[in-house]
Amino acid sequence: MIKGIVFDLDGVLVSTDELHYRAWKALAGRLGIPFDRAQNDRCRGISRMESLEIVLERSPKSYSPEEKAALAAEKNDNYRAMLAGLTPSDALEGAAETLAALRARGYRLALASSSKNAPLILERTGLGAYLDAVVDGSRVTRSKPDPEIFLTAARELGLEPGECAGVDDALAGVESARAAGLLAVGIGPSAAAGAGDYNISRLGELLPLFPGAEGEI
Ligand code: BG6
Ligand code: MG
Secondary structure: OOOEEEEOOEOOOEOHHHHHHHHHHHHHHHHOOOOOHHHHHHHOOOOHHHHHHHHHOOOOOOOOHHHHHHHHHHHHHHHHHHHOOOOHHHEOOOHHHHHHHHHHOOOEEEEEOOOOOHHHHHHHHOHHHHOOEEEOOOOOOOOOOOOHHHHHHHHHHOOOHHHEEEEEOOHHHHHHHHHHOOEEEEEOHHHHOOOOOEEEOOHHHHHHHOOOOOOOO
16 A cells, blocks of 8 residues: 655746756857757766766866766756746646645655755755655765655655655656555656556656545546
8 A cells, every 4th residue: 555655846836947958058059068858868867976977978178086076066057047037936837736636635745856956946846845754966875766755755745655755756756656565656757658657747646656544536
């Protein structure tokens, strides 16, 4: 029986996946490297430094670890400048309503995001108010698809992994949730690939999947 639901953030609750794309695209443009949306989709769910490797894979020049750290910082500064303009209306359609409804049905809710910027995004959008536990990129040592982040989130909810569902737009995220033993729900690109145990196109579609105690939907 599912008692807890663990959400990814970027591309699930907030359209920050698009801001990541714009910030990486700006960096790639400055460096004269092509970067497209298919590459950006491969950056979903993985860490900032792993994403940078994908951005640089079409570069003829190789970069030292120090140069890579500076490039990642440049992208992050630009990305955070974009995040500064976020407001509650930037949460994805139905995000706040769906989280509120699931909580009202008694589900415990957590975040499992690879982003070190997750606290800022939760604060700007107000979505942090609906979460019982937050696990972000500063709390894990192994990136999705490793199960660490979903296992940590389930533990912080005080639940067994098998009592939780994980919702993620990234293939790496769906793989991470499943490897941790959660029921995997795909949304967006991971749903398009049919990667989840359930695949949805809008957050509101979670409500019939997770009814209340009396089957309320
Ligand atoms: C994930 C995104 O949520 O966070 C990835 O899907 C991103 O694309 C990762 O690389 C790390 O984000 P940040 O904000 O710490 O650079
Ligand atoms: Mg995501």
